[in-house]
Amino acid sequence: MYEFVDTDEMYTKTILPAEAMSYNGVFIENEIPGYRTLYVSGRELMESEVQDETINLLDGTNYLGKRYPPRTITVTYQLIASTCLEFRDSFNKLNRLLKDEQVKIIFNDEPDKYFIGTKIGNSIPSPGSNSITGNIEIYCSNPFKYSDILKEFIAEPNDNGVLEVTVINDGSVSVPIDYEITHNAESGFIGVVSDKGTMQFGKIDEADKEPYEQNERLGTLWDFINLPNDTNGTDYMHPSHSVKGTLGTSTWFDQTFLTLGVSGPISSSSNGGLRTLILP
Structure with missing residues (x-):
């Protein structure tokens, strides 16, 4: 499809090339005057790496499986500036646009598909010129292309x-x-x-x-506080020891706590206070 403009009309909209790249939601052509995508490579068929094993003197190998390695997409572009100052400013903007990592990469001829990538490399512009062609390398650790639909x-x-x-x-x-x-x-x-x-x-x-019921409350701290001391109960962690102590309460900053008291003779085979609450 081609877009025509009447000769009597002013036309200010940027016509994007078919393979123009949107990096993190921004087409570079819309941000940098004089920048234009020429062509893109590396987004076609995925490469495969096969893993196999050799078995003694048997012919061929034993196929184990395959994996898809990362891919690198190379964007070849043209940049033309009228002055050295504009040329340098264009590269400052380009650095800002390409600084983010693991972003959506969309190409104008497939607006409903995207890659996830990070800019990793670029060609070095020839010195002394404000009109250059160069490459931008986009590394996709995940080589797959996804649908936005x-x-x-x-x-x-x-x-x-x-x-x-x-x-x-x-x-x-x-x-x-x-x-x-x-x-x-x-x-x-x-x-x-x-x-x-x-x-x-x-x-x-x-x-x-x-x-x-997803959750049921089986007891609260006050259920324990209001119980009587159980001097005839069983210490289930140390069943061979007797229970000779008592538990009291004290208040600290308006909060009530159980405290340990002692009554009766205490021996090495005796434990502290005990209160027993039967949970349903």
């Missing part, structure tokens, strides 16, 4: 009343799926099943309409 698939009940959905992935690699489930009634269990595995949430043996 969120696809939604709605589950429908099958003949057995079970909700089913077919998820279509037109990309070249697997992607995670987000599930959004809205209940029309109380349910204690959810199961999501696919050919990749099963996810289960809740209690499958819980009867519907049976209420369960």
